[in-house]
Amino acid sequence: MTPRTTRSDQPSLTTTAASTAAPTNAVPTNAVPTNALPTSAATQEPAADGPLIEVRDVRKTFAVRRRAGRLRRTRSEVHAVAGLSFEVAAGEMVGYIGPNGAGKSTTIKMLTGILVPTAGTLRVAGIEPSRDRIRLARRIGVVFGQRTTLWWDLPLRDSFGLLRRIYKIPDARYHENLDHYVGLLELGPLLDVPVRQLSLGQRMRGDIAAALLHDPEVVYLDEPTIGLDIVSKAKVREFLRDLNRERGTTVLLTTHDLTDIEQLCSRVMVIDHGRVMYDGSLPGLHGLGESERTLVVDLAEPGPPIEVDGASVVRVDGPRQWLAFPAATSAAPLVASIAARYPLADLSIQEPAIESVIARMYAAGEA
Numbered sequence: 350m351t352p353r354t355t356r357s358d359q360p361s362l363t364t365t366a367a368s369t370a371a372p373t374n375a376v377p378t379n380a381v382p383t384n385a386l387p388t389s390a391a392t393q394e395p396a397a398d399g400p401l402i403e404v405r406d407v408r409k410t411f412a413v414r415r416r417a418g419r420l421r422r423t424r425s426e427v428h429a430v431a432g433l434s435f436e437v438a439a440g441e442m443v444g445y446i447g448p449n450g451a452g453k454s455t456t457i458k459m460l461t462g463i464l465v466p467t468a469g470t471l472r473v474a475g476i477e478p479s480r481d482r483i484r485l486a487r488r489i490g491v492v493f494g495q496r497t498t499l500w501w502d503l504p505l506r507d508s509f510g511l512l513r514r515i516y517k518i519p520d521a522r523y524h525e526n527l528d529h530y531v532g533l534l535e536l537g538p539l540l541d542v543p544v545r546q547l548s549l550g551q552r553m554r555g556d557i558a559a560a561l562l563h564d565p566e567v568v569y570l571d572e573p574t575i576g577l578d579i580v581s582k583a584k585v586r587e588f589l590r591d592l593n594r595e596r597g598t599t600v601l602l603t604t605h606d607l608t609d610i611e612q613l614c615s616r617v618m619v620i621d622h623g624r625v626m627y628d629g630s631l632p633g634l635h636g637l638g639e640s641e642r643t644l645v646v647d648l649a650e651p652g653p654p655i656e657v658d659g660a661s662v663v664r665v666d667g668p669r670q671w672l673a674f675p676a677a678t679s680a681a682p683l684v685a686s687i688a689a690r691y692p693l694a695d696l697s698i699q700e701p702a703i704e705s706v707i708a709r710m711y712a713a714g715e716a
């Protein structure tokens with residue numbers, strides 16, 4: 350079978366009326382099904398021919414009951430995923446973004462087999478997730494940033510030990526991976542600390558290691574940088590970049606922080622109302638709506654607004670100046686020309702908010 354792809358070099362854009370459904374706390378999840386006790390030692394099956402992830406015309410409709418008065422309840426349907434199709438090839442690192450309630454987490458839950466689609470087909474490594482969730486569990490890793498998959502009362506080390514038994518990870522492989530990830534994610538001093546006592550950033554690193562101990566070919570990361578400080582975010586990003594480059598792990602990354610996408614993903618899919626609204630590069634997305642990024646410059650001392658081609662000062666506060674420039678262009682020449690002419694103490698780049706990029710994308714589609 351030849352790999353098919355829905356993705357073209359030209360980014361695709363579809364527009365619909367933009368209204369955002371309310372976010373919700375979805376079904377309880379545990380990325381690693383704790384009842385998933387495979388019967389044989391972890392044997393990797395041959396890679397499926399074709400895309401590693403294949404989603405075709407998938408729908409997920411939830412029936413919800415709402416109170417309508419003291420005794421009455423009304424039933425309604427929420428179309429969380431409403432005709433979704435895409436493919437991801439092995440080795441890709443794809444950003445999966447969209448506003449609150451767009452259907453991102455629902456997609457990931459269907460890709461793990463936690464949720465059964467209402468219609469359509471999903472295949473991951475040739476496996477239909479909801480039919481063969483346990484067999485699939487060995488091939489995938491999942492991190493839900495909003496909740497841990499670790500055992501709350503146990504030290505990190507014991508959680509890892511349980512996963513080793515659940516996945517029947519061979520001894521040598523387990524120790525090699527444990528050393529590798531504990532080193533890279535700086536978990537050494539935390540191994541004997543109960544998960545409940547870990548900070549958010551520490552816990553997230555523990556969750557990421559836990560998702561990878563069994564050498565999955567694909568990892569779904571649902572907001573792995575949520576709530577982390579800048580230093581922790583940078584560490585998680587560096588780790589993910591290396592994981593994808595060095596181990597060839599396929600990554601599907603959901604985030605509300607466009608810096609994650611900017612630094613990690615050459616392809617980004619925008620999801621809204623349960624459908625793919627854009628599939629292409631991040632600069633391509635920025636270019637569609639003429640989004641702007643902001644360069645924050647700290648001068649050695651306060652001065653008049655910086656004058657430079659390709660950017661304009663939008664705010665000045667003492668020695669700090671904010672310059673807006675088109676998000677689709679590289680910041681490097683801008684930084685170089687400012688650095689050559691002004692004494693700098695520091696600078697950083699702010700990505701626009703996902704919501705504003707998407708709003709501009711719709712506006713451009715309607716124009």
Ligand SMILES: Nc1ncnc2c1ncn2[C@@H]1O[C@H](COP(=O)(O)OP(=O)(O)OP(=O)(O)O)[C@@H](O)[C@H]1O
Pocket residue numbers: 370371372373374375376411412413427428429447448449450451452453454455456
């Ligand atoms: N178990 C459920 N029961 C009823 N409705 C649900 C359930 N899970 C999700 N939904 C609804 O489905 C839609 C999509 O939710 P989902 O969690 O997939 O969004 P999301 O894109 O992950 O959003 P966020 O960015 O806020 O995490 C929302 O309207 C949500 O209210």
Ligand SMILES: [Mg+2]
Pocket residue numbers: 453454455571
């Ligand atoms: Mg979500």
